[in-house]
Amino acid sequence: MLNTYNSEDKVLVAVDCIIFGFDKKDLKVLLIKRDFEPEKGKWSLMGGFMKKDETLDQAATRVLYRLTGLHDIYMEQLYTFSKVDRDPKDRTISVAYYALINIETHNQELIEKSSAKWFSIAQAPELIFDHTRMVEHAISRLRSRASTKPIGFELLPDKFTMKQLQELYEAIFDKELDKRNFINKVNSLDILIKLDEKDKTSSKKGSYLYTFDEVKYNKKVLDGFLFKPVPYVLHPNNR
Amino acid sequence: MLNTYNSEDKVLVAVDCIIFGFDKKDLKVLLIKRDFEPEKGKWSLMGGFMKKDETLDQAATRVLYRLTGLHDIYMEQLYTFSKVDRDPKDRTISVAYYALINIETHNQELIEKSSAKWFSIAQAPELIFDHTRMVEHAISRLRSRASTKPIGFELLPDKFTMKQLQELYEAIFDKELDKRNFINKVNSLDILIKLDEKDKTSSKKGSYLYTFDEVKYNKKVLDGFLFKPVPYVLHPNNR
DNA sequence: TCAAAAGTGTTCACCGTACACCCATGG
DNA sequence: CCATGGGTGTACGGTGAACACTTTTGA
Numbered sequence: 001m002l003n004t005y006n007s008e009d010k011v012l013v014a015v016d017c018i019i020f021g022f023d024k025k026d027l028k029v030l031l032i033k034r035d036f037e038p039e040k041g042k043w044s045l046m047g048g049f050m051k052k053d054e055t056l057d058q059a060a061t062r063v064l065y066r067l068t069g070l071h072d073i074y075m076e077q078l079y080t081f082s083k084v085d086r087d088p089k090d091r092t093i094s095v096a097y098y099a100l101i102n103i104e105t106h107n108q109e110l111i112e113k114s115s116a117k118w119f120s121i122a123q124a125p126e127l128i129f130d131h132t133r134m135v136e137h138a139i140s141r142l143r144s145r146a147s148t149k150p151i152g153f154e155l156l157p158d159k160f161t162m163k164q165l166q167e168l169y170e171a172i173f174d175k176e177l178d179k180r181n182f183i184n185k186v187n188s189l190d191i192l193i194k195l196d197e198k199d200k201t202s203s204k205k206g207s208y209l210y211t212f213d214e215v216k217y218n219k220k221v222l223d224g225f226l227f228k229p230v231p232y233v234l235h236p237n238n239r
Numbered sequence: 240m241l242n243t244y245n246s247e248d249k250v251l252v253a254v255d256c257i258i259f260g261f262d263k264k265d266l267k268v269l270l271i272k273r274d275f276e277p278e279k280g281k282w283s284l285m286g287g288f289m290k291k292d293e294t295l296d297q298a299a300t301r302v303l304y305r306l307t308g309l310h311d312i313y314m315e316q317l318y319t320f321s322k323v324d325r326d327p328k329d330r331t332i333s334v335a336y337y338a339l340i341n342i343e344t345h346n347q348e349l350i351e352k353s354s355a356k357w358f359s360i361a362q363a364p365e366l367i368f369d370h371t372r373m374v375e376h377a378i379s380r381l382r383s384r385a386s387t388k389p390i391g392f393e394l395l396p397d398k399f400t401m402k403q404l405q406e407l408y409e410a411i412f413d414k415e416l417d418k419r420n421f422i423n424k425v426n427s428l429d430i431l432i433k434l435d436e437k438d439k440t441s442s443k444k445g446s447y448l449y450t451f452d453e454v455k456y457n458k459k460v461l462d463g464f465l466f467k468p469v470p471y472v473l474h475p476n477n478r
Numbered sequence: 479t480c481a482a483a484a485g486t487g488t489t490c491a492c493c494g495t496a497c498a499c500c501c502a503t504g505g
Numbered sequence: 506c507c508a509t510g511g512g513t514g515t516a517c518g519g520t521g522a523a524c525a526c527t528t529t530t531g532a
Contacts, residue, residue: 417523443529
């Protein structure tokens with residue numbers, strides 16, 4: 001019988017998190033030096049195993065909290081990796097999640113305690129198992145998301161300059177953008193609030209600070225701006 | 240210790256397949272009437288459990304073959320569902336796959352033996368567990384794929400008319416399209432071969448049959464048409 | 479000869495892109 | 506007063522969307 005619940009086929013389900021941050025001009029990933037076997041001493045993504053009484057989202061949230069001390073992180077399931085020998089110690093599958101955090105707000109102590117470190121994407125070391133593929137996958141996803149929705153506010157401080165926002169997009173797409181076109185585009189979206197404050201750290205004139213207007217943004221998402229993301233709903237009257 | 244390989248947390252990993260087909264003017268899903276517990280007698284997706292010595296892709300391929308008798312099916316991993324009580328019998332997680340098949344080529348006997356049936360999307364019955372959500376998710380993904388790559392040739396017979404191709408897109412997006420714009424667009428992609436044959440079943444004049452030009456298509460995918468799908472590769476010199 | 483489906487082009491609005499100069503200020 | 510980064514507008518080409526009439530042929 002093919003549909004039996006055969007407990008011999010039970011496996012461990014790992015959750016691995018690709019944690020993105022942005023600092024100055026660089027898109028970064030948070031990696032840890034493993035202090036346990038297998039592959040002790042090598043760099044890897046932050047991960048853990050899903051417990052029998054939690055969902056994958058809960059497991060990912062738990063892992064992220066353990067490393068960063070942050071709740072309410074922007075997080076999304078990516079893909080499930082299942083090569084039979086991906087983990088030499090035991091048969092596992094791993095569900096990859098990616099997360100976007102403001103690099104200034106996380107808990108520095110926790111990170112040090114976990115021997116974690118931020119790496120610029122281009123300078124990331126080789127990772128254990130299939131973790132390098134996971135990071136590549138996450139960057140692709142981050143790019144396609146950033147093309148359709150204004151992502152990235154999660155990665156910046158509350159107040160930021162247009163320059164910073166532009167540099168973030170340049171880092172995500174690894175491509176230089178035209179200043180005027182970028183600003184025109186962002187302004188046409190009408191989701192930023194221009195503050196009266198200026199940031200004078202990088203020039204004599206100073207540049208205006210902006211914040212993200214969540215109310216307008218949420219309204220736009222519902223109305224479907226950029227693409228219209230028509231979700232398909234079956235049995236809409238019966239949910 | 241948080242990173243232990245604790246075998247108490249091992250779970251069964253299901254694979255559920257959303258199998259799409261296209262017939263006349265309707266996008267369809269293949270569903271089975273369960274002849275086993277739990278939820279015996281109800282409609283569900285075709286599924287099975289991943290074995291300890293196979294990958295998820297292999298499990299999905301096996302499940303699809305069991306139901307359709309087909310190899311080399313277009314298939315893609317969708318998302319992993321993990322609500323703790325999603326399956327009342329035992330703790331499981333389920334990795335959803337969607338597949339596109341030509342509705343004329345599958346093995347009719349196998350389908351009947353599995354008490355499976357094709358349903359138009361709009362008339363699909365309520366499904367067990369979280370399967371309805373899986374189908375919704377699959378349709379959303381199918382739409383976003385169909386917006387970026389010409390998908391759909393998998394769903395049509397080898398030779399097809401422009402009308403059929405248009406009706407397929409209309410079914411996927413649940414939206415009427417303009418005949419002239421559609422044809423112009425498809426022709427500008429330059430991935431079809433116009434045959435000398437005509438299909439006379441639906442009109443006196445007859446309409447030309449086309450086939451999909453795989454060589455040109457693959458070349459275009461590599462060159463990146465529509466979107467440029469810049470995949471991100473870490474350590475490109477070291478793979 | 480006529481009903482029924484197939485086939486075929488043009489116009490217009492909008493969006494993405496390329497591109498260069500003046501402004502404000504602290505040192 | 507000048508060097509440094511900040512801020513601003515326009516012109517052009519290409520793409521997506523709207524739109525209607527002629528052709529073929531079997532009944």
